[in-house]
Amino acid sequence: xxxxxxxxVWESQAMVxxxxxxxxxxxxxxQPLLYLLAMGLGVGAxxxxxxxxxxxxxxxxxxxxxxxxxxxxxxxxxxxxxSLWEVLDGFLWSNRYRAMAATPLxxxxxxxxxxxxxxxxxxxxxxxxxxxxxxFADTRTWGVVAAVPVAVxxxxxxxxxxxxxxxxxxxxxxxxxxxxxxxxxxxxxxxxFFPIDQxxxxxxxxxxxxxxxxxIELCRGLVIESVDPGNVGVHLGVIAAYVLAGWLAxxxxxxxxxMP
Amino acid sequence: MHGNWRWPASLPCRTVATVPPxxxxxxxxxxxxxxxxAVDGIDFEVEPGESFGFLGPNGAGKTSTMRMVGCxxxxxxxxxxxxxxxxxxxxxxxxxxxxxxxQADQLDAExxxxxxxxxxxxxxxIPRAECRRRAxxxxxxxxxxxxxxxxxxxxxxxxxxxxxxARSLMSEPDLLLLDEPTTGLDPQARHILWDxxxxxxxxxxxxxxxxxYMDEAEQLCDRLVVMDQGCIVAEGSPRGLIDQYATREVLxxxxxxxxxxxxxxxxAVDIAGIGDRSETLPDRTLIxxxxxxxxxxxxxxxxxxxxxxxxxxxxLEDVFLRLTGRTLVD
Numbered sequence: 132x133x134x135x136x137x138x139x140v141w142e143s144q145a146m147v148x149x150x151x152x153x154x155x156x157x158x159x160x161x162q163p164l165l166y167l168l169a170m171g172l173g174v175g176a177x178x179x180x181x182x183x184x185x186x187x188x189x190x191x192x193x194x195x196x197x198x199x200x201x202x203x204x205x206x207x208x209x210x211x212x213x214s215l216w217e218v219l220d221g222f223l224w225s226n227r228y229r230a231m232a233a234t235p236l237x238x239x240x241x242x243x244x245x246x247x248x249x250x251x252x253x254x255x256x257x258x259x260x261x262x263x264x265x266x267f268a269d270t271r272t273w274g275v276v277a278a279v280p281v282a283v284x285x286x287x288x289x290x291x292x293x294x295x296x297x298x299x300x301x302x303x304x305x306x307x308x309x310x311x312x313x314x315x316x317x318x319x320x321x322x323x324f325f326p327i328d329q330x331x332x333x334x335x336x337x338x339x340x341x342x343x344x345x346x347i348e349l350c351r352g353l354v355i356e357s358v359d360p361g362n363v364g365v366h367l368g369v370i371a372a373y374v375l376a377g378w379l380a381x382x383x384x385x386x387x388x389x390m391p
Numbered sequence: 392m393h394g395n396w397r398w399p400a401s402l403p404c405r406t407v408a409t410v411p412p413x414x415x416x417x418x419x420x421x422x423x424x425x426x427x428x429a430v431d432g433i434d435f436e437v438e439p440g441e442s443f444g445f446l447g448p449n450g451a452g453k454t455s456t457m458r459m460v461g462c463x464x465x466x467x468x469x470x471x472x473x474x475x476x477x478x479x480x481x482x483x484x485x486x487x488x489x490x491x492x493x494q495a496d497q498l499d500a501e502x503x504x505x506x507x508x509x510x511x512x513x514x515x516x517i518p519r520a521e522c523r524r525r526a527x528x529x530x531x532x533x534x535x536x537x538x539x540x541x542x543x544x545x546x547x548x549x550x551x552x553x554x555x556x557a558r559s560l561m562s563e564p565d566l567l568l569l570d571e572p573t574t575g576l577d578p579q580a581r582h583i584l585w586d587x588x589x590x591x592x593x594x595x596x597x598x599x600x601x602x603x604y605m606d607e608a609e610q611l612c613d614r615l616v617v618m619d620q621g622c623i624v625a626e627g628s629p630r631g632l633i634d635q636y637a638t639r640e641v642l643x644x645x646x647x648x649x650x651x652x653x654x655x656x657x658x659a660v661d662i663a664g665i666g667d668r669s670e671t672l673p674d675r676t677l678i679x680x681x682x683x684x685x686x687x688x689x690x691x692x693x694x695x696x697x698x699x700x701x702x703x704x705x706x707l708e709d710v711f712l713r714l715t716g717r718t719l720v721d
Contacts, residue, residue, distance in 0.1 A: 234486055234562075235487040389463065391458075
């Protein structure tokens with residue numbers, strides 16, 4: 132009985148992760164906790180006093196609005212970090228993927244195993260956020276458990292396209308721009324901190340095509356237990372489309388890079 | 392990959408085989424990147440247990456050839472069979488039986504020495520416990536046992552190379568590919584490495600290596616091909632090539648540069664007729680002669696006064712110079 136090839140790649144990533152899991156988990160747990168305290172409770176206290184604001188949040192407290200979104204944003208940030216320099220490292224410095232390509236593993240198997248690893252790593256980080264959410268009575272629901280896999284899928288929707296991009300690079304010069312002009316605006320404007328109908332009219336449709344917004348909506352609905360069943364399919368469909376496109380792109384770019 | 396492995400279709404017909412098949416057979420092998428032809432239709436065969444070398448300068452097509460043999464670069468045209476399997480369609484099965492020592496070390500700096508070996512063994516689906524057993528044995532072989540639990544980072548270049556060789560042996564390969572195994576190492580580290588490779592050869596492992604060092608080719612190769620600009624320009628044993636393309640000895644002369652007009656041309660006239668032939672390089676003049684000392688005596692008799700002279704045995708370096716008109720390492 133042989134070990135599936137994707138699991139062999141996964142094992143290798145897990146072995147390296149064992150050296151850095153503390154800092155990753157601390158960041159995944161600690162950072163959202165800070166946002167919950169500062170924004171959720173601090174800023175939230177000001178917002179919840181204003182009836183018009185509560186109305187625009189859909190009748191829930193600001194804490195309940197913000198907290199579930201952090202599952203999705205943490206997944207995005209964590210997956211983004213693991214898909215830029217870390218993936219480039221496998222082609223350029225540690226050459227981990229080149230070493231794998233000299234064994235029976237094929238580039239597609241390497242890319243798929245890496246995707247499986249991204250999912251695992253994101254799940255670990257998102258679980259940290261879920262634990263933080265469970266510390267507060269307002270967000271201590273079973274919906275948090277259901278939101279975890281949604282956030283993991285959201286992580287993959289970023290990890291796979293970004294890994295595919297990193298596999299074409301010979302340096303990390305484009306990475307800070309991806310973070311500053313891609314991930315950070317999505318984090319700030321993508322529906323986590325305020326509803327996207329507050330955005331300028333031209334920007335709202337932009338937010339609606341990002342996987343992050345769909346993941347935030349779904350996580351929020353699940354955690355506060357008011358999910359609209361009619362929208363679940365659309366949200367999951369959009370996120371899954373990014374995951375699938377990212378995986379297909381990875382297959383192409385990993386093969387081009389490893390089997391020139 | 393066991394699931395994908397299948398017997399080569401030709402195998403049942405081989406019950407009356409008389410000659411054991413070559414480990415590698417390449418026919419009219421080409422590799423092209425866009426308009427650039429890296430390998431321009433080469434033929435070669437490597438026999439089991441043999442130590443075979445590709446010798447040539449940077450850009451000769453050695454690495455491209457090795458990558459095709461390693462099944463990590465599809466061939467553009469021609470035929471390439473390894474272990475009697477087709478490189479184009481059976482890459483995974485071929486790679487499963489082959490060890491690769493790449494030009495640049497590909498070690499995981501975050502992991503320890505032994506972890507680097509275990510993780511590599513897992514790519515071949517060798518059980519974890521067996522990986523650890525083999526790792527311990529191989530660290531003994533490459534003399535790194537006492538560094539087993541240290542991180543890879545602080546190891547010297549020579550130690551990292553030895554670890555890379557140990558790693559390539561995790562799958563107990565029948566064939567080992569080494570791409571410039573000692574480039575960048577100091578002389579002592581090179582000799583340790585050559586000694587280990589020689590032991591592997593004695594154990595029956597087939598070695599295929601590239602090098603641009605003549606001494607390395609002479610030390611390690613039973614047979615080699617000289618490559619230049621994507622083509623094979625000569626083939627033979629190191630000794631045979633030297634006999635064929637060079638004389639027994641070489642006299643190297645250094646003259647004071649730039650004193651009288653064109654220094655390249657000046658001695659070439661004066662040394663005419665000494666030895667079999669001569670080559671004038673930017674920094675020295677080489678005289679190919681059966682007896683170097685006699686040639687030197689003749690140089691002195693003619694009243695020439697080189698600032699330096701050296702008589703040495705001819706090497707593959709001289710073969711390369713003869714074949715291509717260029718020195719090997721520019």
